[in-house]
Amino acid sequence: MxxxxxxxxxxTPLDPAVVVAMLPYLHEHFGNPSSSHIYGQTAHDAVDRARQQLADLLGAQSDEIVFTGGGTEASNQALKGAVFAKLHGFFGRWARDAHIVISAIEHPATVQPCKFLERLGCRITTLPVDGQGRVDPDAVKKAIDRRTTLVSIMHSNNEVGTLQPIREIAAITKARGILLHTDAAQSLGKVTVNVNDLGVDLLTVAGHKLYAPKGVGALYVRRGVQLEPFIHGAGHEAGRRAGTENVALLVGLGQAAEIARQSLxxxxxxxxxxxxxxxxxxxxxxxxxxxxxxxxxxxxxxxxxxxxxxxxxxxxxxxxxxxxxxxxxxxxxxxxxxxxxxxxxxxxxxxxxxxxxxxxxxxxxxxxxxxxxxxxxxxxxxxxx
Ligand SMILES: Cc1ncc(COP(=O)(O)O)c(C=O)c1O
Structure with a gap:
C-alpha cells in the first residue's frame, strides 16, 4: 500500500480534469501558436484561454500574465528583470545603485537571485521575522531608501504556512513608488489571492503547487511595470519571455486555475x-x-x-x-x-x-x-x- x-x-498530483484538458494538445493540436494557419490558430486560442483563466484567478488582466517555466523562473524574472530594467543606456545606473528588500524566510528562488545580484554590486537587505514567521511592515518602511528598486516578501511560507501582511507592505511601497513582488506559489488555490486587493506589482505562480504540471508557472506583471526580459529571443509573451510556448502545459495551468477559482x-x-x-x-x-x-x-x-x-x-x-x-x-x-x-x-x-x-x-x-x-x-x- x-x-x-x-x-x-x-x-500536488495533477487534477484529473487538468490531464483531460491537456491531452488534445499533446497530439491532435500540435500547432505552433505563432503560425497563421488553423493549426497555429487552435494552439494560439488555447494559450489565450489559459492566460485568461489564470488572470481570472488572480483578478488580473490577461495581458498582465507572463507564462514561465515554473515558480523559480518567475521569481528570477521579477528580481533580475526589475534591477536590469534600471541599467539601460550609456549614462545608465550601475547595479550598485540598486537595492532590494527581502525577508529572512524567502524561498531559495528569491534568495539565490538576490545573492547573484549582490555579486553584481546590488545591495540586499534581509528583514527578520517574529517567532510566528511574520514580517513587520514598519521594518519594511525603515529599510527602504531612495535607491530601493524592489521589495520582495512572500505571500505565504512553504514550511510553516505563515501569511504575510502584504496589503500593509503594499501601502508603504506604493507611497514610495517602489515595486512590490510577492511569491504566491504556495497560496494559489488554498486562499483567495487577488493582485488588486493585495496591491502587488509582481506575483509568482507555480503550476505544480496547484494541481497543474511541474515546469510551468507565471509571473503577474502589473500594467506599466518595466522588466528586462530574462530570456531574449523572438517576440513571444509580448516580448517578455522568448521561446515557443509549451501549449499543453499552459492549458494545464489554465485549467488548474479555473478549477481553483471555482472551488474557492x-x-x-x-x-x-x-x-x-x-x-x-x-x-x-x-x-x-x-x-x-x-x-x-x-x-x-x-x-x-x-x-x-x-x-x-x-x-x-x-x-x-x-x-x-x-x-x-x-x-x-x-x-x-x-x-x-x-x-x-x-x-x-x-x-x-x-x-x-x-x-x-x-x-x-x-x-x-x-x-x-x-x-x-x-x-x-x-x-x-
Ligand atoms: C514558496 C515557493 N516559491 C517558489 C517555488 C519554486 O517553484 P518551482 O518549483 O515551480 O520552480 C516553490 C516550490 O517549492 C515554493 O514553495
Missing part, C-alpha cells in the same frame, strides 16, 4: 477542517510533547508544521512509513539538519530539530487524516522500557 500523501506543499472559498474551509482534525488528534494524544510552528491563524489552511519534542523530525518520519511528509529544507548543524525558516523564527533547537511539515490537499480524506494521526502518535510515544 502506498503511504498517505501529506506533502502537498512539496508538489469552499476549498479553504475544507482544507482547514482536515488540517485541524489532524492537529487536534495529535495534540490530544501528545499534549505538551508537540508544539505548533507558524502563526496559529494567519497561516495557509492546509499547512501543519509541528515539532515532536524529544524527537528528530527526519527520524520520526523514517519510523512512520505509513505517511509521506517533509521536514524543513535541510541546513546542517553538526549531524542534525535544521530548518533555516525555523532558525529565522528563533525556534529553540529542540523545536527546530523535531519539526515535521504535514500538508493536506484536494485529495486528502478524513480517513487518511485519522490513519496518519494514529501512525504519528504511535511513532512519537516514548518507548516503554
Amino acid at each position: 502506498k503511504p498517505i500523501y501529506l506533502d502537498y506543499n512539496a508538489t 472559498p469552499g476549498a479553504t474551509e475544507r482544507l482547514r477542517q482536515l488540517r485541524d482534525r489532524l492537529w487536534n488528534k495529535l495534540r490530544e494524544a501528545l499534549g505538551k510533547r508537540i508544539v505548533l510552528n507558524g502563526h496559529p491563524e494567519l497561516r495557509l489552511p492546509n499547512t501543519l508544521n509541528v515539532s515532536f519534542l524529544g524527537h528528530i523530525g527526519a527520524e520520526l518520519l523514517q519510523r512512520t512509513p505509513a505517511i509521506a511528509a517533509s521536514t524543513g529544507s535541510a541546513c546542517h548543524e553538526g549531524h542534525v539538519s535544521l530548518s533555516p525558516v525555523l532558525c529565522a523564527m528563533k525556534a529553540e533547537r529542540e523545536v527546530n530539530q523535531g519539526a515535521v511539515r504535514l500538508s493536506v490537499g484536494r485529495f486528502t480524506t478524513e480517513a487518511e487524516i485519522d490513519q496518519a494521526a494514529a501512525a504519528l502518535i504511535g511513532a512519537a510515544r516514548p518507548v516503554a522500557v
Whole structure:
C-alpha cells in the first residue's frame, strides 16, 4: 500500500480534469501558436484561454500574465528583470545603485537571485521575522531608501504556512513608488489571492503547487511595470519571455486555475477542517510533547508544521512509513539538519530539530487524516522500557 500523501506543499498530483484538458494538445493540436494557419490558430486560442483563466484567478488582466517555466523562473524574472530594467543606456545606473528588500524566510528562488545580484554590486537587505514567521511592515518602511528598486516578501511560507501582511507592505511601497513582488506559489488555490486587493506589482505562480504540471508557472506583471526580459529571443509573451510556448502545459495551468477559482472559498474551509482534525488528534494524544510552528491563524489552511519534542523530525518520519511528509529544507548543524525558516523564527533547537511539515490537499480524506494521526502518535510515544 502506498503511504498517505501529506506533502502537498512539496508538489500536488495533477487534477484529473487538468490531464483531460491537456491531452488534445499533446497530439491532435500540435500547432505552433505563432503560425497563421488553423493549426497555429487552435494552439494560439488555447494559450489565450489559459492566460485568461489564470488572470481570472488572480483578478488580473490577461495581458498582465507572463507564462514561465515554473515558480523559480518567475521569481528570477521579477528580481533580475526589475534591477536590469534600471541599467539601460550609456549614462545608465550601475547595479550598485540598486537595492532590494527581502525577508529572512524567502524561498531559495528569491534568495539565490538576490545573492547573484549582490555579486553584481546590488545591495540586499534581509528583514527578520517574529517567532510566528511574520514580517513587520514598519521594518519594511525603515529599510527602504531612495535607491530601493524592489521589495520582495512572500505571500505565504512553504514550511510553516505563515501569511504575510502584504496589503500593509503594499501601502508603504506604493507611497514610495517602489515595486512590490510577492511569491504566491504556495497560496494559489488554498486562499483567495487577488493582485488588486493585495496591491502587488509582481506575483509568482507555480503550476505544480496547484494541481497543474511541474515546469510551468507565471509571473503577474502589473500594467506599466518595466522588466528586462530574462530570456531574449523572438517576440513571444509580448516580448517578455522568448521561446515557443509549451501549449499543453499552459492549458494545464489554465485549467488548474479555473478549477481553483471555482472551488474557492469552499476549498479553504475544507482544507482547514482536515488540517485541524489532524492537529487536534495529535495534540490530544501528545499534549505538551508537540508544539505548533507558524502563526496559529494567519497561516495557509492546509499547512501543519509541528515539532515532536524529544524527537528528530527526519527520524520520526523514517519510523512512520505509513505517511509521506517533509521536514524543513535541510541546513546542517553538526549531524542534525535544521530548518533555516525555523532558525529565522528563533525556534529553540529542540523545536527546530523535531519539526515535521504535514500538508493536506484536494485529495486528502478524513480517513487518511485519522490513519496518519494514529501512525504519528504511535511513532512519537516514548518507548516503554
Ligand atoms: C514558496 C515557493 N516559491 C517558489 C517555488 C519554486 O517553484 P518551482 O518549483 O515551480 O520552480 C516553490 C516550490 O517549492 C515554493 O514553495
